[in-house]
Amino acid sequence: MNKLDGTGFLGFDVFGTVVDWRNGVARAAAAFLKRHDIQVDPHDFADQWRGLYQPSMQRVRSGERPFVTLDVLNRENLETVLSRLGVDFGSVHDLELTELNKAWERLDPWPDSVAGLTRLKRRFSIGTLSNGHIAGMLNLAKFGGLPWDVIVGAEIAGTYKPQPQTYLKSAKAVGLPPESMAMVAAHNAD
Known part of the structure; x- marks a missing residue:
């Protein structure tokens, strides 16, 4: 069994993980x-x-x-x-x-970010699970060509990661139970 079986959404930390x-x-x-x-x-x-x-x-x-x-x-x-x-x-x-x-x-994606996200979209819904505000994440996505399905995170929850409600309210916003989501980050704090 694959560890990601049953996962419907990948929530990405953005600053440092997806963009430089x-x-x-x-x-x-x-x-x-x-x-x-x-x-x-x-x-x-x-x-x-x-x-x-x-x-x-x-x-x-x-x-x-x-x-x-x-x-x-x-x-x-x-x-x-x-x-x-x-x-x-x-x-x-x-x-x-x-x-x-x-x-x-206006931050550049890492060289493999857009291609990697696009490939992951074939199997999962993907989006931010960021401390960034929605308008800023939208502008960043447009600037860098980031192919998000949705932007969720701190603004949805009214608090910042790693507070549990940031993840829980983001799961609710995408219509999935938390156990059907995976957090993707280049650091351990998430």
Whole structure:
């Protein structure tokens, strides 16, 4: 018996598993950093920004703050990193920050992601099971040609992985019992 017999849906972590967030964010940040003479390597900047990802979601998971979508957290985290780097916000237009925050919606898939997802679609329904917000995941899918059947995850559940309700409410949204789903991630936290 195959371990995936009875599985009808594969839910994918996206950032890192399906797309290359680090190089994509660094690429988007490079011009911004140069334009504002911010002396930091774009990859270090991407790492600092992403380094605030889990702590900001933990505040939601713990109930310290109400649920907000990942784009809101990413924007807050962007401003925190820029502040730590000594950026004068009076010299940075809000539209520039909004545009830079959209870097998370313009990330290249790993070289085998689209072909692999397309192949898996022959047997399973596939979709995100991500902390990303629905609109951002939709834009990312369009940008990278990701062939999702559905986008579920944190926004459906009103909390972030690895809270159980993120997985359970996503299962309900696709009309399957949790035991008929499999989580696909490049890391063990999921």
